[in-house]
Amino acid sequence: MAPLGGRERGVEGVVDACCGHALLGLGLCERGARTLAIDRSAAECERALENVDRARKVVGDDVASRVEIRLGDGLGECPEARDADVVVVAGVGANTMAKVLESGGLGLCSSADERSTSPSTARLVLNPPAKDGAATRRWLAENGWTIRDEKLVVENEIMHLVVSAERDAEIDTPSSMPLSVRDEIIGPVLGEGTASESPLLKLYVTKRLEWLREVRRQASLSAQRLAKKQEKSDSEYQSVEALKEKIAGYDEMESVLLAAIGVDVEEQRRNAHAHLEQQILRSYDGFDLKPGILAYKTVDPEESDGRLAYCREFLSESEASELMSSLVSSPPVDWAQRSIVCWQPQENTKKEVVQPRLVSWAGDIAYKYSGQTLEPVPVPDVLRRLQTKVEQVTGERFNHILLNRYRDGSDSMALHADDEPELGRNACIAAVSIGHVRRFDVQLKSKAKKKMSIFLENGSLMVMDRSLQHSHYHGVPKVTCAQDVEGERINITFRLLKGPPGWRED
Ligand SMILES: O=C(O)CCC(=O)C(=O)O
Ligand SMILES: [Fe+2]
Incomplete structure (x- = not known):
């Protein structure tokens, strides 16, 4: 085969660096090009030779004689690639593509020496899977190539990109301007198109x-x-x-x-926010809510008399944020991530697990739950004042405060009931929420499908009473929606412990 260089008039010299069955090369030759088709696999090369034979019979010697098949890894042993008009790398991912091109000296020239002997290849045609588009464009920009054209094609249900790029005038520096985010992930040519007009x-x-x-x-x-x-x-x-x-x-x-x-991203954010607001409001169905007033609802009247009460704006926004900073920045309580003992139904055993949140507590009396005993620690003033306010609104009395700090949406509390013997029967539990709004699930113990959810907002007060702890479980699930995972929340629960650990109601 005659050398590919020299830019024979009217004949394009192509090197197909990962030729596979050489169908692309044959197609190009049929259109008048001359192709050197290389592949590292002997089996592929054999197939390619069979295809050349077939082409000879069907379209004639003229076409078949313009393609040469060669066994080789990359372009390192292919001097012809240096002055080919076009180097094609098709059907491989961006990493392999980069290695192949660099093996032929088509990467960035870092020294004057390299520049003087650098290949004169004028054009690259690359055909990576569409998922490697950004990596391909980045390699081109970093190695002194400018994208002139891009197309999307679908073959065997896989989307591919065809990129045509030309050498920059300055081949010793990467493209002077780094690619914009749009040019990297969508592409400078594809990005000009309108998605609504192009389904692909x-x-x-x-x-x-x-x-x-x-x-x-x-x-x-x-x-x-x-x-x-x-x-x-x-x-x-x-x-x-x-x-x-x-x-x-x-x-x-x-x-x-x-x-x-x-x-429009802003609009989408607004919509997501509006959707959450709607979900929040819908979760208050059945509560006669007025700001600052505690409204009660019997959760499943046909099953138990257990009640849930909710009060929006129990604390003003400024009171809530002041409380948040005093509990977080110079905490009057000690936050800890503790281990508890949990029943593992799948394994039918008890297991020690680390709670997915921080806890702290304060009170006059020790509290035993899930295999741990929280020793009494003095109630700080800020919580003592809050307790008084909660006692006024609920008409109940409390002597123990358990705080749960959810650092973000991946912290949670599994379904459980606060039915420890020391709380007595039909315990009343009141909880003030501050910070990020979180969903609170309440589920009937006897029917897992019977579940209600209520969103607990910043500054709200929620109360569970009557037989709710005996008939229902409650918990705070993880947040799955990406937008909402950020945001800290603290829940301050007030309980009345009737006696020390081990105490039981007669
Ligand atoms: O964080 C919450 O809203 C729930 C807290 C709770 O159920 C508990 O402390 O037992
Ligand atoms: Fe609880």
């Missing part, structure tokens, strides 16, 4: 969004997990910071992708 582009953007949301979810879970570790090494602190930076980048990418399919 819309699908591409939607798939990117799905991927992005998943990686962001994983990153924020890792960040939360690390941030919650009580003793962190320096590198763990750095990882939390790095993850936070990544998450901010993902948020920016999400806005760009949403804009490309005509979604």
Whole structure:
């Protein structure tokens, strides 16, 4: 085969670096090009040779003689690639593609020497899977190539990208401007299109969004997990910071992708907020709510007389935020993540588990629950005042305060009943919530499907009384919606312990 270089008039010299069965190369030759088709797999090369033979019979010697099949790994042993008009890398992911191109000296030239001997390849045509689009564009920009054209194609139900790029004039520096977020994840050419007019582009953007949301979810879970570790090494602190930076980048990418399919991020945020507000209001059905007034509702009248009461704006916003800062910044109580003993129904055994939240307590009397005993500690003034206010509104008396601090949406409290013997029968439990709104589930013990939920807002008071602890479980589930995972909440529960641990009502 004649050398590919020299830019033979009217004949394009192509190197197909991962040729597989060489169908692409043959197609190009049929259109008048000359192709050197390389593959690292001997089996693929054999198939390719069979296809060349077949082509010879069907379309003639002229076409078949313009393709050469060669066994080889990458472009390292392919001097022809240096002055080919076009180098094609198709059907491999961005990492392999980068290795193949770099093996042929098509990456960035870092020294003057390299520059003087660098290949004169004019154009790259790359065909990665669509999911590798951003990595491909990043490699091109970092290695001195400018994207001239991009197309989306679907083959065997997999979406691929075809990118055509030309050498920048300055091949010793990466493209002077770093790629914008849009140019990297959607592409400079595809980004010019309107998703509403191109179903394929819309699908591409939607798939990117799905991927992005998943990686962001994983990153924020890792960040939360690390941030919650009580003793962190320096590198763990750095990882939390790095993850936070990544998450901010993902948020920016999400806005760009949403804009490309005509979604206004601010509007979406407003809609999500309005949706949550609606859910919150709907959860108050059956309560005759007036701000500052405690409204009672019998949860399942046909099953028990257990009641739930709710009061919005029991504390004003400023009272709630003052209380929050006094409990968090210079806490008058000691926060700890404790281990409790839990029944594991699957294994039919008891097991020690770490509570997914911080707890603290104060009171005049010890409290025993879930295999642990909380020794009495003096009630700080700020909580003593709150207790008085709760006692006034509920008409009840309390002597023990248990505080639960949910650092974010991944902290939770499993379904349980506060039915310890020391609380006596039909205990009244009152709880003030401050900070992020959280859903509170109440479920009939005898019928798991019978469940109600009520959202406990900042500054609210909730009361459970009569037989509710005997007929129902309650709990605070994890928040699954990505938007809502941030946000701290503290719940301050007031109980009346009738006696020390071991006390029982006659
Ligand atoms: O955080 C909450 O709202 C629930 C607290 C609770 O159920 C408890 O402390 O027993
Ligand atoms: Fe409880």
